[in-house]
Amino acid sequence: MRFITYQKADVVSWGAVVETGNGQLTVADLSNKADSLKAAIEQDLLNDLTIDESIATLALDDVTLLPPITTPEKIICIGVNYANRNAEYKDGSEAPKFPSVFMRTPDSLTGHNLPLIRPPESHQLDYEGEIVVVIGKGGRRIKEEDAYSHIAGLTIMNEGTLRDWVRHAKFNVTQGKNFVHSGSVGPWMVSADEFTAADYEDMRVTTTVNGEVRQNDTTASMMFPIAYIISYLSQFYQLKAGDIIATGTPNGAGARFDPPKYLAPGDIVEVDVEGVGKLSNGIADEVL
Numbered sequence: 001m002r003f004i005t006y007q008k009a010d011v012v013s014w015g016a017v018v019e020t021g022n023g024q025l026t027v028a029d030l031s032n033k034a035d036s037l038k039a040a041i042e043q044d045l046l047n048d049l050t051i052d053e054s055i056a057t058l059a060l061d062d063v064t065l066l067p068p069i070t071t072p073e074k075i076i077c078i079g080v081n082y083a084n085r086n087a088e089y090k091d092g093s094e095a096p097k098f099p100s101v102f103m104r105t106p107d108s109l110t111g112h113n114l115p116l117i118r119p120p121e122s123h124q125l126d127y128e129g130e131i132v133v134v135i136g137k138g139g140r141r142i143k144e145e146d147a148y149s150h151i152a153g154l155t156i157m158n159e160g161t162l163r164d165w166v167r168h169a170k171f172n173v174t175q176g177k178n179f180v181h182s183g184s185v186g187p188w189m190v191s192a193d194e195f196t197a198a199d200y201e202d203m204r205v206t207t208t209v210n211g212e213v214r215q216n217d218t219t220a221s222m223m224f225p226i227a228y229i230i231s232y233l234s235q236f237y238q239l240k241a242g243d244i245i246a247t248g249t250p251n252g253a254g255a256r257f258d259p260p261k262y263l264a265p266g267d268i269v270e271v272d273v274e275g276v277g278k279l280s281n282g283i284a285d286e287v288l
Contacts, residue, residue: 002188002277003030003037003046003153005070006063012070014040016049017188018056026056027063037189038069038242041136041152046191065112067185068155069134074243075104077130077159078229079173081248082221099224099232104246108178109157112186115284116160118263119179125263125283128159128249129207129215129271133226134189135243142234147227148197150239153189156271156279157246158207160184163255163262184281185244195275200226204274205250209267217250218274224248 002017006027014037015029028051034040040049079100110116118125136152160183166176177183200219207215219226226247233239254261263269263283271279 001046001049001051001191001194003068003191004188005037005066005068007066008058008063012066016051017060018051018053020053020056025060027058027060028053028056029058036070038071041134042241044136046152047193064114065187067106067109067111068189069185069242069244071106072242072244073240074237075106075109075246076233076237076243077102077104077177077246078224078248081224082217082250083223095223099229101233102173102177104159104183105178107180109183109185110181110281111184112279113281114184115181115282116158116184116263116269117179117181117286118265118283119162119182119286120288121179122162122164123262123264124163124165124255124260125182126161126163126254127207127209127214127263127269127271128161128253129205130157130159130246130249131203131205131219131226131273131276132157132185133230133245133247135230135239135245136192136241138238138240138243140234140238142231142239144227144231147230148192148200150230151192152241153191154195154273154276155185155189155244156187156273156276158184158269158271158279158281159246159249163260184279186279187277190276199275206272207252208270208272209254209261209263214254214261215250215252219247221250222248
């Protein structure tokens with residue numbers, strides 16, 4: 001099932017996306033079940049939900065889609081997780097023994113069909129298409145073989161990055177990863193019951209810019225698979241329901257071209273994840 005957080009006029013709500021018999025996508029509002037999608041996950045309500053299609057009275061096109069989880073306690077990001085991405089650095093380094101981990105803030109991310117914001121401080125805004133895990137059941141020291149049972153669902157991130165700002169300091173990338181609305185999440189969260197272990201282990205992610213394929217790989221190429229990531233992070237984090245984990249991006253980011261292909265107003269970036277959907281965003285300069 002596809003769950004969304006959306007805004008209609010000035011009201012933020014959540015619901016499920018329902019496809020009608022003629023293929024139209026509509027929204028069934030579920031705000032009477034819980035205060036938010038995150039709250040529904042925390043209360044373990046999603047597995048028992050039945051959707052009355054007669055309440056799906058809103059057209060999906062008539063609402064503004066926000067990140068599915070608007071206020072996660074943790075937004076955890078994995079860096080350089082695809083083997084080809086590691087080789088792309090051309091520094092002769094071997095595959096790392098452990099994942100690179102950093103954090104983002106909620107306001108660094110916007111929703112589907114909303115613009116990524118290029119700030120005046122940098123014109124090196126770059127794309128990174130990623131599969132995102134939404135934690136359902138929290139925990140510490142989760143065993144790798146149990147990791148999939150802790151997933152509430154999957155969504156998509158364009159983990160937008162200001163390339164010059166990630167190089168401001170030697171040992172972290174935080175500055176370049178947290179400009180307001182420089183990245184996006186969405187369009188929805190697809191519940192975990194739609195996926196098998198085999199899906200998680202060979203799921204394709206494709207990023208296009210203005211229709212040109214820039215990134216195209218599958219999770220089979222990950223150096224640190226999804227189950228390992230969840231287990232590893234839970235060694236030091238108390239993972240909680242609604243936490244989101246961006247699992248890394250394939251090779252082909254704009255910075256890796258010669259000359260680099262950074263994003264500019266007028267560009268359209270789309271990240272397509274097999275079995276999840278397509279996240280689309282334009283680019284706009286920040287209005288001061």
